[in-house]
Amino acid sequence: MNAWAITKRASFYLLVLVIVVFAVFPFYYAILTSFKSGSDLFRITYWPESISLQNYINVLGVGSFPRNFLNSVFVASITVLLALFLAVTASFALARVRFRGRGLLLMTILGVSMFPQIAVLAGLFELIRFIGIYNTPWALIFSYTIFTLPFTVWVLTTFMRDLPIEIEEAAIVDGANPWIIITRVFLPLMWPALVTTGLLAFIGAWNEFLFALTFTISNDTRTVPVAIALLSGGTQHEIPWGSIMAASVIVTVPLVVLVLIFQRKIVSGLTAGGVKG
């Protein structure tokens, strides 16, 4: 290997290193910070020096954070289950039955997922108050449907299209109606797609901020993103960075673990929705 090839190799790996460090460092640093306590926070260090669990105790023991965490889990799970249920049947119709206006309908659904959430905020606010679910998790489950539903429909339709036509025809000859086809023939074949879609929708719902900020006002109905944003210290100017980082880590680690486990599926799910769609 000559000098030029070695230089190329080296710079490639340098680039790789830069990318990895840039991507991971903030997360690493947040973890690092979360294990510092008290005055240690005022010293800037790059490597772990001492581990203290004080911040975690603060976040978990006092206040409503654990409750907020559970709220997030509850809201995200129910939203996703609801969306998947509605989307599975809808995507069958959109992918496997040809009818007039189908293309238009698909475009409309895509369009809805492009709505800026702020545009429906006022109307949703009125509606939620009217139904009486303001300041409850149900307000969030209700409003999150606006983006989880189109997304799951769109991705599941792409997956449904790919199922072979002959299996469906064999089922038709066997006497299966569309509901049976979905539940006993397609669903068993599609469950990896359901997991992926569900996971992506879960992450989206978990992450959501604007609706959560607007539709919940008391500490124990809030979800995690809002809770973190509003974490404040004793006085106006004292920002509890340690606690904020600890809370961030608690919120993020499960997500990161999930994402790393399901990497391949997530990547294919994202691109199915993006490129093919």
Place this chain on the structure above:
Amino acid sequence: MAHIQLKNIRKSFGMVDVIKGVDLEVHSGEFMVFVGPSGCGKSTLLRLLAGLEDITSGEMTFDGQLVNALAPSKRGIAMVFQSYALYPHMTVYENMAFGMQLAKSSKEAIRERVERAAEMLQITPYLNRLPKQLSGGQRQRVAIGRAIVRDPKVFLFDEPLSNLDAALRVATRLEIAKLHHQMTGSTMIYVTHDQVEAMTLADRICVLRDGLIEQVGTPLELYDNPQSMFVAGFIGSPKMNFLNGQIAEGFGANTIGIRSEHIEVSDREGSWKGKVVHSENLGSDTYVYVDIGAGEPVIVRQEGKSMHQPDEPISIAPIPDKIHRFDKAGKPLRH
């Protein structure tokens, strides 16, 4: 057992006419093969029979009952697909039992029929396996088994052997022939582009071209008395030799056709002189390609091994009463 009647069946996909007016009768218990080149509409016709596509116009009756509007599962049919179409997540047993389960049959009735069909096709040892654990040939037998379990009046086969390799194809062809003998009440309709399958399996063959029927008849009828140049050229392997020009005029026709098995190497009265272009030795037969100055080389079949060198002069003579004469429109001329 079902007598099928097709009256002026037409099928269009949007602006495109695929089936342009087909009249056909399939007798009860008969093995009818639809054969023809790609795009002739044979698969479409099969799907119309199955009810997987709607008939644009015309009438289709099974045993006198109009079935145009009936769903596939109500027509008493079963279908064997080219790609087997087995449910990947179900075992062989479950695949075969699915239809009866949907019809709410009793567990005992299901078990009895599935086991009997498995016995017939020798797939009993695989009943608890998943399709992905089976070979292509085994999967195809399961697909046939699934059809048998439905106890249909009509079996529909959509090019079932195309996905198998050559040796397996011959073996499975035998299975299907045996099946027909065993299930003497079932009408069977079989689609293929392979005329060997057609000739060997069919009671009658229906040759389709471009959405219309060219000819219907027994294999030997099609072989001996083709009603058009198309059928003459389609049936029989190698393809019938066609000659026009002076030689044809000598027989009073626009084109004459003679099969390679009906030409002899001899220099008797009426023979054609030419040069050997190429010879193919298959062990049991030899096919000699002879250029007699009339366009394409004429193929001559000789039994056994014979050695002919390229450029060797040779005389070949057709058997007189095996010569087919065709007019300009490709229709046969009567003697």
Place this chain on the structure above:
Amino acid sequence: MAVETAGSISLPRTKTRSELMTQRLAAARWFLLPMLVALAIVAGWPLLRSIWFSFTDAKLNTLYSAEWIGFGNYLRWQTLSSGAIRWRGVLADPDWWNAVWNTLRFAFISVSLEAVLGMIVALVLNAEFRGRGIVRAAILIPWAIPTIVSAKMWSWMLNDQLGIINDLLMKLGLISQKIAWTASTDTAMTAVLIVDVWKTTPFMALLILAGLQMIPKDVYEAARVDGVHPVKVFFRVTLPLVRPALMVAIIFRLLDAMRIFALIYGLTPNPKATKTMSVLSQENLFQFDNFAEGSTQSTLLFVIIAVLTALYIWLGRVNFDAEGK
């Protein structure tokens, strides 16, 4: 964006429709109904209401007794006693135009950066080397972290006194004084861009990667046999072939970037330099009780995005028609 399905059973143009078709069409209707109803309730109605509010003088407490004032919230004028005409309304509000400018500035810069960087990362991931899996896992981390959490994490890193970024830059001698990234007007937008690029480049990279992976390998091999310089290969071969995927990713991101809220809220709560349309609207709706004004702003944003979305869909269809799909 092909919407024609290769393998679905077709609807015939005949008068006699078989049981099968009838059954399937009926099923399709029943299957679509719940979803459509849900979307109508959750998206359709609120949108119409929001738009309606923008034409009234609604306040948080008087939502139902709001009165219609037409385009008054958008643009109206008052004639003063001095004879001068004063324009009022969102379209005449400098804060609004500032927000529009911020939003556009943010959207275009961030998407450009993310496209270029995303392309680089995608090219890296497309190459085969040991540790590729680690890189892919690593870039999924920024994507997985909730936006608001990212905002806080970077807030901490960009903190002027305690932040590690300032510390690092000073140690490297690149700056002489600590910069108040999120507070100062000059640098606030830069801070937002840094965080957004960090968070969103992975997504762009993955979309572009999918496009790259669809390019057949033998095209590159042919180029190599022909001895074409790698840079030329990129511009003449790779880029044209990956363009459809790239365009989809860019336009998708552009639409997304126009709606941005959480990042701004969490990172730079106040400066004029970063207030985008969503942020301004939300403020007016709920913090300042200018409900009608907020609705007006959100409706305008909706219109802008609707136009861009229509463009996206139209371009997508045209794009794919041209590709012969």
